[in-house]
Amino acid sequence: MRDDETSTPAANLALRQSGTAREQQDSAKKPRRKASIRASNETHLLACAEAVFAERGFEGASTALIAERAGLPKANLHYYFPTKLSLYWRVLDDLFEEWNAAADTFDASDDPVEAIGGYVRAKMELSRRRPLGSKVWANEIISGATHMQDILLKRVKPWMESRVTLIERWIAEGLLAPVEPRTLLFMIWATTQHYADFEAQIRALAGKRALSAASFETTTQEVVKMILRASGARSPNI
Amino acid sequence: MRDDETSTPAANLALRQSGTAREQQDSAKKPRRKASIRASNETHLLACAEAVFAERGFEGASTALIAERAGLPKANLHYYFPTKLSLYWRVLDDLFEEWNAAADTFDASDDPVEAIGGYVRAKMELSRRRPLGSKVWANEIISGATHMQDILLKRVKPWMESRVTLIERWIAEGLLAPVEPRTLLFMIWATTQHYADFEAQIRALAGKRALSAASFETTTQEVVKMILRASGARSPNI
DNA sequence: GTCTATAAGCAGATAGAC
DNA sequence: GTCTATCTGCTTATAGAC
Numbered sequence: 001m002r003d004d005e006t007s008t009p010a011a012n013l014a015l016r017q018s019g020t021a022r023e024q025q026d027s028a029k030k031p032r033r034k035a036s037i038r039a040s041n042e043t044h045l046l047a048c049a050e051a052v053f054a055e056r057g058f059e060g061a062s063t064a065l066i067a068e069r070a071g072l073p074k075a076n077l078h079y080y081f082p083t084k085l086s087l088y089w090r091v092l093d094d095l096f097e098e099w100n101a102a103a104d105t106f107d108a109s110d111d112p113v114e115a116i117g118g119y120v121r122a123k124m125e126l127s128r129r130r131p132l133g134s135k136v137w138a139n140e141i142i143s144g145a146t147h148m149q150d151i152l153l154k155r156v157k158p159w160m161e162s163r164v165t166l167i168e169r170w171i172a173e174g175l176l177a178p179v180e181p182r183t184l185l186f187m188i189w190a191t192t193q194h195y196a197d198f199e200a201q202i203r204a205l206a207g208k209r210a211l212s213a214a215s216f217e218t219t220t221q222e223v224v225k226m227i228l229r230a231s232g233a234r235s236p237n238i
Numbered sequence: 239m240r241d242d243e244t245s246t247p248a249a250n251l252a253l254r255q256s257g258t259a260r261e262q263q264d265s266a267k268k269p270r271r272k273a274s275i276r277a278s279n280e281t282h283l284l285a286c287a288e289a290v291f292a293e294r295g296f297e298g299a300s301t302a303l304i305a306e307r308a309g310l311p312k313a314n315l316h317y318y319f320p321t322k323l324s325l326y327w328r329v330l331d332d333l334f335e336e337w338n339a340a341a342d343t344f345d346a347s348d349d350p351v352e353a354i355g356g357y358v359r360a361k362m363e364l365s366r367r368r369p370l371g372s373k374v375w376a377n378e379i380i381s382g383a384t385h386m387q388d389i390l391l392k393r394v395k396p397w398m399e400s401r402v403t404l405i406e407r408w409i410a411e412g413l414l415a416p417v418e419p420r421t422l423l424f425m426i427w428a429t430t431q432h433y434a435d436f437e438a439q440i441r442a443l444a445g446k447r448a449l450s451a452a453s454f455e456t457t458t459q460e461v462v463k464m465i466l467r468a469s470g471a472r473s474p475n476i
Numbered sequence: 477g478t479c480t481a482t483a484a485g486c487a488g489a490t491a492g493a494c
Numbered sequence: 495g496t497c498t499a500t501c502t503g504c505t506t507a508t509a510g511a512c
Contacts, residue, residue: 037495055381060297063488073497078489135380138435142373142380143293145438152442160443177467182444183460190432191425197376198428200383204390205398206420222421229415230468275477300505311479316507 042080042090045070050091054135057143058088088147092140095133096151102126103159112170112233116188117224123192124220134196160185170233177232184231191223280318280328283308288329292373295381296326326385330378333371334389340364341397350408350471354426355462361430362458372434398423408471415470422469429461 048069052061063084067074081087105122109115127134140148160182167181195202195216202210209215286307290299301322305312319325343360347353365372378386398420405419433440433454440448447453 041495056297057295057377057381058298059294062486064486074488075490075497076495079495082489084488138376138380139295141436141439142376143295143438145442149442152439156439157443179464180457180460182448183457183464186432186436186440187425187429187461187464190428190436194424194428198379198424201379201390201394202424204383204387205395210420219418219421222418223425226417226421226425226468229470230464232467279477301507302505312506313479313481313508314477317477320507322506 038080041070041072041076045072045077045080045087046091046094049087050094050132050136053088053091053139054132057139058084058147059143063087085147091133091136092148092151095137096155098126098130098133099137100155100159106163111235112167112175112231113228113235116231116233117228120188120192120224120227121220123188124195124216124223127192127194127196128216131196131199134193138193138197173236175234175236179231187230188227191227195219276318279308279310279314283310283315283318283325284329284332287325288332288370288374291326291329291377292370295377296322296385297381301325323385329371329374330386330389333375334393336364336368336371337375338393338397344401349473350405350413350469351466351473354469354471355466358426358430358462358465359458361426362433362454362461365430365432365434366454369434369437372431376431376435411474413472413474417469425468426465429465433457 045066049061049066052066052069055061056065061084063077064074066087067077070077077087081090102119102122102125106115106119108118145152163185164181167176167179167184170176171178171181195211199211210219283304287299287304290304290307293299294303299322301315302312304325305315308315315325319328340357340360340363344353344357346356383390401423402419405414405417405422408414409416409419433449437449448457
């Protein structure tokens with residue numbers, strides 16, 4: 001798998017050009033290859049776009065910079081994604097799919113310790129695995145969430161409402177302290193996403209070893225423990 | 239006090255122009271007034287800049303938009319702040335001063351319950367009072383904190399190190415659970431700043447009444463309780 | 477101290493040859 | 495499917511009259 005996020009523009013350009021020559025040869029005989037060229041270029045552009053949107057926000061990002069990072073002429077970017085906004089929407093959509101997959105872990109168990117603990121861990125792992133995506137999301141919300149109203153209202157809100165009901169049931173059963181469910185969920189999101197969004201601050205304050213694999217695992221365990229204590233979760237008696 | 243953040247450009251323009259006429263009259267006879275014109279215009283521009291930087295990040299913000307919101311010609315902005323970056327630095331510097339004032343509340347008491355609880359409350363109040371400032375800070379960190387390395391390393395880091403020592407002492411005295419001090423501080427920052435930075439998401443998910451004065455006070459108490467539980471803080475026996 | 481006009485360059489997007 | 499050249503408009507910043 002190509003490392004879209006760390007390779008240099010020059011390296012990308014070389015990869016692109018050799019790839020392009022091969023595919024163009026094939027395209028005369030095997031037009032079916034075109035679809036995979038499209039898929040490969042779109043995926044690559046989306047990864048580069050995610051990085052640039054993360055660093056500079058929607059308004060600050062330029063299609064020229066995204067194309068340059070992808071090692072493609074700007075015109076090609078506009079061939080695959082007619083407008084900057086259409087590219088941005090695709091990035092946000094991809095991000096929501098990952099968010100949704102992590103959200104599923106909340107339902108892995110009826111035990112609040114396992115459900116909440118597992119969800120916090122899944123969110124921490126997402127922050128570690130895809131920090132740029134988290135930053136794009138954060139940037140979008142900070143800027144007023146104008147392009148995300150639909151996702152928030154039609155997808156995130158219903159998920160939250162049903163999880164609020166579940167949390168209230170746990171509280172009624174004495175398995176959780178009487179917390180305000182939304183405040184708990186916001187605390188989980190804020191704390192876990194902090195390790196992606198505020199990476200640069202953590203690096204400056206705690207040193208870059210604080211974000212190494214071993215430290216991150218220790219921190220994840222620490223965060224899980226603290227969130228469980230904050231929520232007063234206990235396992236049901238069997 | 240003029241409400242810099244909610245007045246319309248047209249209203250600002252009217253205010254500016256009448257103010258300007260008055261000051262120009264005076265300036266012939268009382269040159270000392272010039273200093274206050276400068277101070278007033280700079281303050282006003284800084285407030286408008288904070289809003290635009292919050293919404294669009296540094297790269298996405300334009301000096302034209304900032305000047306328009308301030309009801310001033312773009313050339314005047316460049317008269318007071320030679321470059322966009324110099325304006326941005328002034329905004330960041332002002333923000334750090336507020337951050338620093340809130341940080342002082344951490345030392346208000348030797349009792350961890352009062353110290354941590356008071357600090358969380360101060361941070362929540364800052365999020366409520368100056369959400370745009372928090373967003374500018376967040377945007378800057380997300381974008382890599384390139385313009386804030388000095389503040390982070392020379393001002394925030396020393397504060398954090400001494401607070402880490404204090405927290406470790408509390409743990410040794412049995413007044414706090416054996417938490418990783420930096421993880422606790424990050425959780426406090428993330429959770430409290432979430433109410434400023436992710437305002438738009440909270441509004442979409444919990445309704446705008448969730449951010450009303452009464453709800454915010456309830457939420458603040460809830461957050462204080464949860465952070466204290468997470469840290470396992472207890473007051474010393476007297 | 478204010479403000480019009482403009483310089484110099486970069487943005488998003490497209491035309492059209494290959 | 496690729497890519498050069500270009501259109502149009504907006505960007506930061508400044509010159510110079512008032």
